[in-house]
Amino acid sequence: MTTAAPPLPVPAGPAPDTADYLLEVRDLRTHFHVMDGTVKAVDGVSFAVKRGETIGIVGESGCGKSVTALTIMRLLDIPPAEIATGEILFEGRDVLALSDREMRALRGNDIAMIFQEPMTSLNPVFTVGNQIAEAVRLHLKVSRREAMDRAIESLRLVGINSPERRVKQYPHEMSGGMRQRVMIAMALSCEPKLLIADEPTTALDVTIQAQILELIRRIQAETGTALMLITHDLGVVAEMVHDVVVMYGGRVVEQGTVDEVLLQPRHPYTEGLLASIPSKGMRGARLNVIKGTVPNPFNMPKGCNFAPRCPYRFEPCPEHDPRIEEGGGPPVACWLWKQAPGHSIPQELHDQQVAAARRAAASNTPATTAVPTYHEAPR
Amino acid sequence: MSTQPRGGWTNGRPLVEVKNLVKYYPIQSGILRRKVGDVRAVDNVSFDIQHGEILGLVGESGCGKSTLGRTLIRLLPPTAGEAYLGGVDIFAQKGGALKRMRRKMQIIFQDPVASLNPRMPVSDIIGEGLVAQADKTNHWDKGDVREKRVGEYLEIVGLRRDYARRYPHEFSGGQRQRIGIARALALSPEFVVCDEPVSALDVSIQSQILNLLIDLREEFGLTYLFIAHNLSVVQYLSDRVAVMYLGKVVELAPVEQLYADPRHPYTVALLSAVPEPDPRLRKKRIVLRGDVPSPANPPSGCRFRTRCWLFEQLGRPENCVEEEPPLRELGHGQAAACHWAEKINPQAIGRAANQDTTRTGADADDDDGAGVMPVATEPESINAEGAAPRA
Numbered sequence: 052m053t054t055a056a057p058p059l060p061v062p063a064g065p066a067p068d069t070a071d072y073l074l075e076v077r078d079l080r081t082h083f084h085v086m087d088g089t090v091k092a093v094d095g096v097s098f099a100v101k102r103g104e105t106i107g108i109v110g111e112s113g114c115g116k117s118v119t120a121l122t123i124m125r126l127l128d129i130p131p132a133e134i135a136t137g138e139i140l141f142e143g144r145d146v147l148a149l150s151d152r153e154m155r156a157l158r159g160n161d162i163a164m165i166f167q168e169p170m171t172s173l174n175p176v177f178t179v180g181n182q183i184a185e186a187v188r189l190h191l192k193v194s195r196r197e198a199m200d201r202a203i204e205s206l207r208l209v210g211i212n213s214p215e216r217r218v219k220q221y222p223h224e225m226s227g228g229m230r231q232r233v234m235i236a237m238a239l240s241c242e243p244k245l246l247i248a249d250e251p252t253t254a255l256d257v258t259i260q261a262q263i264l265e266l267i268r269r270i271q272a273e274t275g276t277a278l279m280l281i282t283h284d285l286g287v288v289a290e291m292v293h294d295v296v297v298m299y300g301g302r303v304v305e306q307g308t309v310d311e312v313l314l315q316p317r318h319p320y321t322e323g324l325l326a327s328i329p330s331k332g333m334r335g336a337r338l339n340v341i342k343g344t345v346p347n348p349f350n351m352p353k354g355c356n357f358a359p360r361c362p363y364r365f366e367p368c369p370e371h372d373p374r375i376e377e378g379g380g381p382p383v384a385c386w387l388w389k390q391a392p393g394h395s396i397p398q399e400l401h402d403q404q405v406a407a408a409r410r411a412a413a414s415n416t417p418a419t420t421a422v423p424t425y426h427e428a429p430r
Numbered sequence: 431m432s433t434q435p436r437g438g439w440t441n442g443r444p445l446v447e448v449k450n451l452v453k454y455y456p457i458q459s460g461i462l463r464r465k466v467g468d469v470r471a472v473d474n475v476s477f478d479i480q481h482g483e484i485l486g487l488v489g490e491s492g493c494g495k496s497t498l499g500r501t502l503i504r505l506l507p508p509t510a511g512e513a514y515l516g517g518v519d520i521f522a523q524k525g526g527a528l529k530r531m532r533r534k535m536q537i538i539f540q541d542p543v544a545s546l547n548p549r550m551p552v553s554d555i556i557g558e559g560l561v562a563q564a565d566k567t568n569h570w571d572k573g574d575v576r577e578k579r580v581g582e583y584l585e586i587v588g589l590r591r592d593y594a595r596r597y598p599h600e601f602s603g604g605q606r607q608r609i610g611i612a613r614a615l616a617l618s619p620e621f622v623v624c625d626e627p628v629s630a631l632d633v634s635i636q637s638q639i640l641n642l643l644i645d646l647r648e649e650f651g652l653t654y655l656f657i658a659h660n661l662s663v664v665q666y667l668s669d670r671v672a673v674m675y676l677g678k679v680v681e682l683a684p685v686e687q688l689y690a691d692p693r694h695p696y697t698v699a700l701l702s703a704v705p706e707p708d709p710r711l712r713k714k715r716i717v718l719r720g721d722v723p724s725p726a727n728p729p730s731g732c733r734f735r736t737r738c739w740l741f742e743q744l745g746r747p748e749n750c751v752e753e754e755p756p757l758r759e760l761g762h763g764q765a766a767a768c769h770w771a772e773k774i775n776p777q778a779i780g781r782a783a784n785q786d787t788t789r790t791g792a793d794a795d796d797d798d799g800a801g802v803m804p805v806a807t808e809p810e811s812i813n814a815e816g817a818a819p820r821a
Contacts, residue, residue: 111632111633111634111635112603112632226721227491228721229721256490256491256659256722257490257659257661257700257703257704258490258699258700258703258717258718259490259721260703260705261702261703261715261717261718262717262718264705265715265717283632283633284705285633285707286704286705286706286707287705288707289705289706289707289708289709289711289712290705290712309709310709310710313707313708313709314708314709314710323634324633324634325707327633327634327636327637328633328637328662328707329637329640329662329663329665329666329667337641337644338637338640338641338666339637340634340637340638340641341634341637344602344604344605344635345602
């Protein structure tokens with residue numbers, strides 16, 4: 052277990068130069084205290100976003116990716132939420148230490164966020180022009196008229212035809228793709244340095260998704276906004292991002308560049324996730340399946356979160372938590388890639404382990420070779 | 431029950447035959463609820479599904495794919511057309527005969543949360559259909575018989591027997607979808623409409639459910655109409671694929687043929703829009719302009735022409751505007767509804783995709799989407815894409 056504030060885990064690159072980073076998240080733990088106990092929704096997450104770059108946060112529902120974003124935006128109700136530990140630095144300023152007033156100035160101005168469901172994030176009783184102008188007037192000292200002009204301008208930027216007419220429309224008069232454009236326009240109206248997009252295309256059709264992704268890319272190129280893209284779609288990740296953070300059960304299990312993570316996944320979860328996507332030339336063959344389900348958030352496994360479902364697990368996995376190490380080591384939270392305490396495994400054994408597990412997975416029989424001490428985690 | 435093996439559709443009459451199926455929803459207006467128009471959700475659709483075949487049905491939201499599935503099994507009344515299941519006219523059945531027919535055609539719904547009654551234990555959710563379909567031979571109205579069957583089917587879909595006493599909220603999304611599948615299969619159907627069964631699930635759970643659907647097809651000799659908007663899922667599962675756009679089937683082909691050599695510009699664009707989870711495959715894509723027009727007021731001629739890249743590339747030929755293209759046979763079991771299907775080739779597709787990158791940015795302002803074609807916006811497409819006529 053690590054508790055000390057760590058230097059940043061940088062995936063195989065030059066030494067961390069803090070000035071490069073727009074946003075740094077260090078060992079963030081967001082817990083929810085609810086009636087049935089405590090949910091560690093975010094449990095020690097660290098990553099960094101460089102200026103103008105795109106980072107992808109990937110994971111399935113309940114892995115903590117949205118809570119991470121909401122914590123950064125400080126949009127969570129405290130209580131029931133509690134930020135147990137961690138630092139969020141935006142341009143070197145500690146976001147968690149800001150007063151509510153300072154935070155309001157930061158939110159929208161410097162960091163903006165767009166949400167998954169474009170219908171529920173717009174107010175149905177105001178015109179879209181009003182809503183964008185409201186956001187503008189909150190952050191910039193401009194007149195009503197100037198704010199509306201800015202709203203029209205930002206709608207034009209997101210490729211909406213005849214924005215003068217559109218600003219007078221209500222959200223229900225627009226299609227899903229159009230509403231998502233409005234959300235993006237609103238988020239961009241104050242020229243933020245960081246845009247957090249939480250599943251921006253999940254509710255949209257593929258052809259509309261292609262339009263929105265194209266749009267986000269173009270705007271990024273024009274404005275130099277950094278993007279934190281939260282998604283479960285590895286296709287979107289491959290398309291859009293430079294760096295990837297893979298989350299599982301509230302923890303970062305692997306991070307690296309998009310090529311590293313998607314082409315040579317190291318963590319068994321990433322590997323399983325990629326293999327369970329039906330792809331070309333796989334017709335009729337059985338899909339790889341990650342066995343079991345995501346662990347109960349009230350009762351996370353003691354060691355590695357993924358151990359109960361992992362085909363490669365061995366002695367240290369159920370007992371000891373493999374965190375991504377600070378300052379060096381491969382950025383993957385898996386005992387296969389590091390030395391376990393009291394279970395230091397030499398390279399040879401590591402290779403054997405992986406090979407045996409791969410064979411076992413391929414022949415669809417349980418890996419029995421090296422899992423002597425594993426017990427099913429209680430549901 | 432049909433137990434013909436996969437590929438056995440070459441002989442005999444197909445299990446499901448659909449001829450000129452039409453489903454309109456009336457648009458009503460005013461206090462008198464006068465009918466002022468129709469939403470043409472499904473407009474003159476014909477296809478067959480052979481015994482043991484999986485027909486994939488893809489299209490964007492609002493193209494009528496779910497309406498088609500539901501009309502086919504008489505959850506919605508058809509407006510016109512014919513449909514046969516095993517040679518029996520589905521739309522002509524009434525009363526007891528219809529009820530007996532319902533046992534043969536079942537549906538698995540998309541949303542595993544909304545499709546299970548939260549106040550019923552699983553035993554009642556699965557047992558409800560059994561009670562309704564009980565007769566002198568199956569004795570499903572008897573508690574112990576029913577309980578046994580519910581238990582069997584829970585095990586078949588990979589759940590424990592004792593889950594029958596639990597309520598839906600106690601299950602995860604994937605488990606709920608399994609319950610939905612058990613409910614459909616408990617009646618021993620021949621034909622199952624799978625209406626986006628994996629769309630609401632996470633990737634790792636999605637693959638479990640897809641594997642289950644394939645196993646069940648083999649085990650029970652089922653025939654599926656598999657409705658989805660995810661093209662890779664459809665490709666993985668289907669034998670043949672029908673692509674729908676605005677209530678019409680625009681292309682119908684064996685799966686390999688469709689993905690290797692699409693013959694309708696919409697299919698081409700749809701395939702090009704799917705992001706692949708491989709950063710090496712970042713590709714130039716054909717991005718369609720605007721949104722799907724309103725099905726209450728579809729464009730004249732070919733319904734896809736307002737967003738069609740080929741229409742623009744060929745200099746807006748007149749027959750696209752004036753004549754509705756029929757679904758024509760093109761060989762290899764492939765059919766497409768495009769006047770210019772023969773003009774689609776890799777060069778044309780490449781040109782359309784390249785045009786995209788050149789125009790991104792500069793002239794995006796006077797366009798109504800991040801689309802491909804630098805053309806003046808047509809009045810029709812403006813109308814269709816935003817201000818669809820409403821009641």
